[in-house]
Amino acid sequence: MDDKKTLGKAMKARVQRRSVLKAGAAGVAGGMLLPGAARVAMAEDKKPLGAWPAGSDGDSVFVGLTVDLTGPYSAQGAEQQRGYELAAEQINAGAPQVQKISPLLKKGILGKTLKLGIADAETKPNTGVQAATRFIHDNKAMMIAGSTSSAVAIALQKVCTREHTPYFTAISGSNETTGVDCQRYGFRVGYYAYMACKAIAPVVAKELGKDRKAAYLTPDYTYGHTTTESMTEFTEKEGWKTVTNQVHPLGAKDYSSYLINIANTDADVLVCVAYGADAVNAIKQAKQFGLLDKMKVVVPYSSAFVEKELGADMMEGALLAQGFWWTMQDDNPIAKDFVDAYDKKFGGKPRDSALYAYLALVLWADAVERAGSLYPVDVVKALESGEARDTPVGKLTFRPEDHQANCNFPILRGKKKADMKNPDDYYEVVEIVNGTDVLPPLGLLGCKLGDYV
Amino acid sequence: MPSMSLFLSQLFNGLATGLLLALISTGLTIIYGTLGVINFAHGALFVVGGYAGYTVYSLTDSFVLAVAGGAAVALAAGLVMERGLMRKYYSRPPEDQILVTFGISIILVEIVRGIYGGVSLSVTPPEWGMGIAHIGSLIYPLYRLQTLGIAAASLLLLYFVLYRTSLGLIVRAGIEDSQMVDALGINIKRTFLLVFGLGAMAAGFAGVINSPIVALTPDMGFRYLVESFVVVVIGGVGSFPGAIVGGIIAGEILSLTAMINPQYSDVMLFVAMALVLIFRPQGLMGQEGRE
Numbered sequence: 001m002d003d004k005k006t007l008g009k010a011m012k013a014r015v016q017r018r019s020v021l022k023a024g025a026a027g028v029a030g031g032m033l034l035p036g037a038a039r040v041a042m043a044e045d046k047k048p049l050g051a052w053p054a055g056s057d058g059d060s061v062f063v064g065l066t067v068d069l070t071g072p073y074s075a076q077g078a079e080q081q082r083g084y085e086l087a088a089e090q091i092n093a094g095a096p097q098v099q100k101i102s103p104l105l106k107k108g109i110l111g112k113t114l115k116l117g118i119a120d121a122e123t124k125p126n127t128g129v130q131a132a133t134r135f136i137h138d139n140k141a142m143m144i145a146g147s148t149s150s151a152v153a154i155a156l157q158k159v160c161t162r163e164h165t166p167y168f169t170a171i172s173g174s175n176e177t178t179g180v181d182c183q184r185y186g187f188r189v190g191y192y193a194y195m196a197c198k199a200i201a202p203v204v205a206k207e208l209g210k211d212r213k214a215a216y217l218t219p220d221y222t223y224g225h226t227t228t229e230s231m232t233e234f235t236e237k238e239g240w241k242t243v244t245n246q247v248h249p250l251g252a253k254d255y256s257s258y259l260i261n262i263a264n265t266d267a268d269v270l271v272c273v274a275y276g277a278d279a280v281n282a283i284k285q286a287k288q289f290g291l292l293d294k295m296k297v298v299v300p301y302s303s304a305f306v307e308k309e310l311g312a313d314m315m316e317g318a319l320l321a322q323g324f325w326w327t328m329q330d331d332n333p334i335a336k337d338f339v340d341a342y343d344k345k346f347g348g349k350p351r352d353s354a355l356y357a358y359l360a361l362v363l364w365a366d367a368v369e370r371a372g373s374l375y376p377v378d379v380v381k382a383l384e385s386g387e388a389r390d391t392p393v394g395k396l397t398f399r400p401e402d403h404q405a406n407c408n409f410p411i412l413r414g415k416k417k418a419d420m421k422n423p424d425d426y427y428e429v430v431e432i433v434n435g436t437d438v439l440p441p442l443g444l445l446g447c448k449l450g451d452y453v
Numbered sequence: 454m455p456s457m458s459l460f461l462s463q464l465f466n467g468l469a470t471g472l473l474l475a476l477i478s479t480g481l482t483i484i485y486g487t488l489g490v491i492n493f494a495h496g497a498l499f500v501v502g503g504y505a506g507y508t509v510y511s512l513t514d515s516f517v518l519a520v521a522g523g524a525a526v527a528l529a530a531g532l533v534m535e536r537g538l539m540r541k542y543y544s545r546p547p548e549d550q551i552l553v554t555f556g557i558s559i560i561l562v563e564i565v566r567g568i569y570g571g572v573s574l575s576v577t578p579p580e581w582g583m584g585i586a587h588i589g590s591l592i593y594p595l596y597r598l599q600t601l602g603i604a605a606a607s608l609l610l611l612y613f614v615l616y617r618t619s620l621g622l623i624v625r626a627g628i629e630d631s632q633m634v635d636a637l638g639i640n641i642k643r644t645f646l647l648v649f650g651l652g653a654m655a656a657g658f659a660g661v662i663n664s665p666i667v668a669l670t671p672d673m674g675f676r677y678l679v680e681s682f683v684v685v686v687i688g689g690v691g692s693f694p695g696a697i698v699g700g701i702i703a704g705e706i707l708s709l710t711a712m713i714n715p716q717y718s719d720v721m722l723f724v725a726m727a728l729v730l731i732f733r734p735q736g737l738m739g740q741e742g743r744e
Binding site: 069070072251254258284285289 | 455456458459462463466467469470562566570571572573574575578585591592593594596597666667668670671672673676677707708711712715716718719
């Protein structure tokens with residue numbers, strides 16, 4: 001349906017232009033009756049879009065990465081960089097690991113070497129946007145990827161849509177990224193607030209009881225607000241009460257006054273929506289204020305490395321959702337490939353930030369191979385075609401209507417220190433959530449994708 | 454309506470947070486109040502102190518040594534900074550001073566990130582600071598109570614050094630007229646070096662004292678730099694007692710606003726700063742006309 005409409009539009013544009021510029025309306029109308037001739041004309045008609053065709057001419061393809069190497073989410077940014085580097089290495093080598101995800105991948109992308117440019121988005125939307133614009137204009141980037149803050153991700157997918165350059169989030173938890181703020185050229189690789197909250201609510205209700213009273217710590221921006229909204233909605237359906245919501249600025253260091261407010265209520269569950277260094281500070285201080293002795297910790301959208309930063313003692317018994325946990329390799333050979341390759345290259349176990357970064361490059365490369373071209377519209381349509389790929393988080397497809405990935409993710413429980421079998425063995429997997437079961441119905445979050453051109 | 458016990462709890466927390474903020478901003482006050490330099494590297498020196506303290510703490514298991522080590526490393530960084538660059542900037546316009554200290558702060562933070570990485574590090578309170586204190590209905594971390602005392606004691610000590618000794622006198626005279634002080638046979642350059650080092654050391658000291666409360670990240674200094682500026686502006690730029698008053702006011706604003714609506718606590722902090730700038734630009738305790 002969409003295709004037809006666009007084809008029609010393209011034809012109309014062609015007619016208008018040609019009728020003025022070339023041989024005359026009659027001749028063109030005649031040409032249109034012949035399918036073969038029309039197709040040739042279409043190919044000629046691909047106007048330059050974004051950095052195309054300049055970015056696709058040489059024997060290498062440039063991809064611009066906007067990772068948060070500084071700011072409250074810098075640990076995630078560094079982890080994403082590792083994921084991108086691993087993917088690029090495997091794509092350029094035509095490694096068997098990536099071929100299991102995309103059988104179409106040979107060496108490189110369409111035979112061209114993949115080159116990465118890395119910029120620090122500083123966890124700030126305008127810095128990210130400047131970096132992406134530089135990548136597209138100066139380096140002729142054919143794809144942009146990377147984010148931890150949804151505020152940055154949304155700004156990036158807007159600018160990339162304006163520049164007709166496919167953009168992939170790495171981490172972006174806000175409902176708005178593929179909801180009201182969705183964009184034709186923006187794709188979210190991973191799970192997010194709505195999916196996480198819908199999945200974790202029944203689990204925490206089963207584990208902790210149905211009559212719990214929850215206190216929220218919410219960072220004051222799109223991710224925080226939408227996550228708290230979804231989490232209250234789904235836990236209240238399970239019978240929980242929301243006692244207080246403490247909204248704090250992103251990057252806050254001192255949570256004492258919020259924690260005193262929480263201690264003053266009869267809440268018995270601390271729902272920590274804070275992410276990254278904020279989550280570490282919040283939970284660490286909650287422990288100091290004695291809150292963890294009487295409250296259970298639930299983290300509906302948990303960041304990589306929180307467990308390492310806080311230590312097993314503080315995370316013991318905490319229930320949380322995360323995009324990926326490395327023990328998922330036990331029943332998924334593709335996850336095992338990924339975990340092994342990461343461990344070999346960097347040492348240690350990968351977290352969801354690295355996986356989503358890795359997948360963004362591989363799935364984009366796969367779409368380019370399927371499209372047979374780097375022409376942005378063709379690549380976006382290839383991504384929208386609903387082709388499923390086997391990944392470390394199960395079969396993954398992008399929904400054509402909102403560009404949200406349908407993928408699986410785990411619900412985890414913090415292990416006792418004594419039960420850890422190796423230094424990265426912080427969690428046991430309570431459940432692996434099937435993405436299809438928790439995706440919102442289409443249209444619920446208000447996504448309207450714009451035009452291709 | 455918040456209950457009385459919550460109000461008292463938040464009032465107390467505001468005082469504790471405020472004194473800690475005052476301690477954190479002292480380094481900024483010392484350097485500005487005496488040398489007239491707005492030190493944008495203050496937050497970075499705070500971070501350097503915190504991380505150096507972390508290393509000493511994990512090597513020796515002694516928090517006291519960690520505090521000494523963190524302060525010493527920040528002092529060394531401050532001395533190098535002064536001898537290498539800042540000395541050339543005393544007579545230059547403030548914009549130049551801001552730019553050069555801002556540049557130094559980026560370098561320091563990236564060095565820390567290079568050494569320690571971006572994943573946050575956790576410092577546990579010393580053994581004598583572990584546990585929880587019950588004050589009426591308020592449950593308060595013991596270590597935070599102790600920082601109240603540590604902050605008060607260090608602020609008092611610094612006040613005496615800067616305002617009740619000849620060192621302080623020389624420095625303040627040197628700022629008014631460095632040529633005259635020089636002519637009196639006093640090595641004013643060395644005094645300036647000492648003061649800059651002292652300011653850096655105060656930042657590093659606060660960095661270690663604060664480290665058991667927060668998670669150490671290379672970027673944490675920026676937020677503290679901003680809060681320190683607010684404290685200093687409210688209290689009176691360069692005024693040492695002002696920094697204490699400013700710290701307590703800032704702490705109370707953060708705490709009491711959070712009691713009513715946490716979302717507005719940051720906003721109210723800046724509203725207070727704006728009001729001070731409009732109605733008393735020299736700050737609550739600052740002297741008019743002092744440059």
